[in-house]
Amino acid sequence: MAFLHQAATRALKQALEGLPQLTGPKIRLHFRPNLRVVDGRIVSGGDRGHEVHAGSHLRGRYIVLDSDLLADPPELRRILVHELFHFVWPRLSNATRASWELLLLKELAAGARGELGWSAEWRKAKLEAVDIRQRSRRWRDYVCESFCDTVAAVLSGQYVHEEFTLAPKFARRRRSWVRRFLAANAELPV
Template identity: 55%
Template sequence: MVLEEALMADADDFARIFVHELFHFVWLRLGNAKRRSYERVVARELHQRLRGELGWSAEWRKNKLRPRDWMLRTRRWREYCCESFCDTAAWRYAGVRKHAEFTLRARARAVRGRWFTHAGLDSGITI
């Protein structure tokens, strides 16, 4: 956990990191069907050569991906998907509207947002 470091950072970064870390637990409990469904969302972005992410943790991993990673669902791919999920949750639920690490374009953000809604993750998450 990187929460200790986050406590010393500013409030926005603390909120983002807190939600990100919380959603690592959500990812673990999400189940294979929903995890695969999220993977398809980000795979579609890669097919469309969409750059950008919603946090640095996902972005540096995204930048290292090669086509074989998402075709073979390598460990690198699965780690990227998990970090992308957690960074997207932080973007969606931490209450931070603007951040230098939100580099994914608006339309793709909206697609991810709808995925979170349809996955039933919106209810009960307000901090």
């Protein structure tokens, strides 16, 4: 067990290297094997539900990561950044969130398909016109997931990944938006 703790500590230190300064109360990180979502809850083990890499509990201030990620440092970084930015998203200004939403609306108007991560992609696929028009919970969840997936893609340094299905011209626009956002925010509250 001590070996897993040491390996996890080393892997997390490497995954967090070079990230923007995140400020606020501590966020606990846990590794568990074979993560799955069953009835909206993250569980470890079994064969019910569907597999996930990680999950966050914003009120409880913790993240659970699949222990398989320890063997894949680039993927650990991408997934960890995604989960950390779930804590950043609700603390952004309304203007910043509206700017991101406008970027997505322009993409949809231009017929953009695909995403920079599976979390956003499956949510995007379920959107209906009424969701966008009424800014439904489904739409707002998609907007948040696309933000987290895009920031994770940028901060992971990965340009090619099986989950990156967004057309290059839209991916470039998103990456540019994220880089400007990060340059303007040396510290981010979580």
